[in-house]
Amino acid sequence: MVACILTSDENASSTLESNTTSITAFSLPAWQLALWAMAYLFLVLVAVTGNITVIWIILAHKRMRTVTNYFIVNLALADTCMATFNVIFNFIYASHNIWYFGQAFCHSQNFFPIMAMFVSIYSMMAIAVDRYMAIIHPFQPRLSTLSTKVIIGAIWLVASGLAFPQFFYSTVTVDEGATKCIVDWPEDSMVKLLVYHLAVIVLTYFLPLLVMFVTYSLVGVTLWRHAPGSQLVRVPQRPRHVAAKKRFVKTMVVAVVTFAICWLPYHLYFILGIFHQDIYCHKFIQQVYLALFWLAMSSTMYNPIIYCCLNQRFRSGFRLAFRCCPWATPTDEDQSKLFQSPSLLMTIRQNHTKDVSPSTKKSSSPESRM
Numbered sequence: 001m002v003a004c005i006l007t008s009d010e011n012a013s014s015t016l017e018s019n020t021t022s023i024t025a026f027s028l029p030a031w032q033l034a035l036w037a038m039a040y041l042f043l044v045l046v047a048v049t050g051n052i053t054v055i056w057i058i059l060a061h062k063r064m065r066t067v068t069n070y071f072i073v074n075l076a077l078a079d080t081c082m083a084t085f086n087v088i089f090n091f092i093y094a095s096h097n098i099w100y101f102g103q104a105f106c107h108s109q110n111f112f113p114i115m116a117m118f119v120s121i122y123s124m125m126a127i128a129v130d131r132y133m134a135i136i137h138p139f140q141p142r143l144s145t146l147s148t149k150v151i152i153g154a155i156w157l158v159a160s161g162l163a164f165p166q167f168f169y170s171t172v173t174v175d176e177g178a179t180k181c182i183v184d185w186p187e188d189s190m191v192k193l194l195v196y197h198l199a200v201i202v203l204t205y206f207l208p209l210l211v212m213f214v215t216y217s218l219v220g221v222t223l224w225r226h227a228p229g230s231q232l233v234r235v236p237q238r239p240r241h242v243a244a245k246k247r248f249v250k251t252m253v254v255a256v257v258t259f260a261i262c263w264l265p266y267h268l269y270f271i272l273g274i275f276h277q278d279i280y281c282h283k284f285i286q287q288v289y290l291a292l293f294w295l296a297m298s299s300t301m302y303n304p305i306i307y308c309c310l311n312q313r314f315r316s317g318f319r320l321a322f323r324c325c326p327w328a329t330p331t332d333e334d335q336s337k338l339f340q341s342p343s344l345l346m347t348i349r350q351n352h353t354k355d356v357s358p359s360t361k362k363s364s365s366p367e368s369r370m
Contacts, residue, residue, distance in 0.1 A: 028095050028286070036290055040091045043298055047083035050304025051076040057317030061338040064313065067143045068130050068248075072307075074152045075123035079300035082116040087297045094290055099181035103172045106181035111167035117263070118159035118204045120299075124256055125208040126151060131252070132215040135245060136222055162203060165196060197274055201267050205260075212256050219249055251310040255303050262299035266292045313337050 028036070054076040058064040089109055093099055099106060133140055143151070171184045185193050223246050269292050272279065279285055307314035316334035323330050 033095055036091065036095060036294075039294060040087060040297075043294065043301055044083050044087050046305075047087075047297075047301035048080055050301055051080040051083070053318060053321045054304050054307060054314070055080075056321060057314060057338075061317070063338055064317070067145075067148050068127055068134075070145075070148050070152065071123045071126045071130065074155070075120055075127075075303065078116045078119035078123065079303065082113065082120075082297065083300045086112050086116070087300075090293065091290070093181065094286065094293065097178065097180070097286075099172060099179045101181075106172050107167050107170045109181060110170040110183055111163045114163035114166055114200060114204065115156075115159040118162055119155055121204060121208045121259065122155045122159070123152075124252070124259065125211050126155070127252055128212040128215040128219075128256075131249060132219055135219050135249075162200065194274060197270065201271065205263060205267055209256070209260055216249065216253055216256070220253075223249060247310065247312075251306060254310065255306050258302045258306065259299050262302075263296050266296035 055073050058069045058073050086109065089101060089105070090113075093109070101109070130143065134142065166183055169183050169185055171182060173180050173182060173184070223242060269289070304314075304318075308318045309315070316330070316337045319328045319330040319334050320338065322328040
């Protein structure tokens with residue numbers, strides 16, 4: 001939250017209440033603090049447990065180690081880090097408007113959210129592009145494991161560069177006796193600051209969402225309507241393989257839409273704050289911020305739930321991960337879904353060869369890569 005002289009609807013000139021007891025006018029009543037603390041603690045527990053389980057499901061089972069799923073691991077890692085290293089500390093700061101964690105962590109607290117948000121949404125975009133290439137252009141060369149790792153590394157590198165100004169200008173200051181962690185931009189850079197914040201919002205929200213909207217729209221038209229001229233139509237497809245592709249696309253579309261809904265109010269809040277910074281100095285804005293921040297951070301816990309509900313293999317993986325719980329008893333089918341690993345690439349190549357060969361007696365169909 002921005003450091004400012006507190007104002008309220010009743011008294012526009014109110015100041016911080018106490019400098020000696022570490023209580024400010026932004027300090028919440030005990031019952032409100034307890035409710036918000038439970039809400040944020042629930043968010044962190046679900047997000048960390050769910051995303052770590054997703055990472056284990058993919059990395060511990062060879063069949064799950066596909067290009068698409070490596071991007072899902074990257075997404076889960078970013079969400080885990082966001083929930084672990086940002087949510088609780090930011091909540092404590094927002095609930096008191098006092099910074100307790102020192103200069104070093106002040107840099108991290110302003111740097112990491114932008115980086116993790118960038119990694120999350122660009123991992124989703126990479127998944128969308130990968131699905132587009134696999135479904136619309138199934139005979140084009142696919143990404144290798146090395147290329148996938150390079151792309152993931154590039155995503156983290158660009159994300160770090162985009163968030164670096166927040167890191168560089170972060171500082172701890174004392175405002176009327178209360179310690180604050182702020183981003184202290186140079187006084188002569190207000191235009192640059194505006195451009196930077198708008199660029200962050202465009203690059204971490206609107207641009208990747210536009211790319212995903214276009215790619216998933218084309219994929220949807222191809223899968224559900226079999227668009228004329230698409231290579232998918234010329235490849236023999238068993239109904240169950242097409243159905244598997246549809247289920248995965250539905251899963252990722254739900255994840256993308258959920259992400260967009262969670263983050264939109266948060267971005268609008270800061271867009272409004274760019275042009276009307278005085279809104280940060282009203283008492284009611286604390287409750288607004290806590291609600292919008294919780295909604296945005298809740299995006300880190302929904303993806304594992306979405307995977308479990310809409311994807312059979314992830315559902316099997318969750319049952320195996322929590323097999324010690326009475327409500328999650330794995331079956332032999334769960335084992336087979338995760339441990340049998342037919343070669344998709346070999347199957348597709350065989351289908352392509354048989355499709356163009358006049359002597360082919362029988363052709364098999366490509367299997368969905370999930």
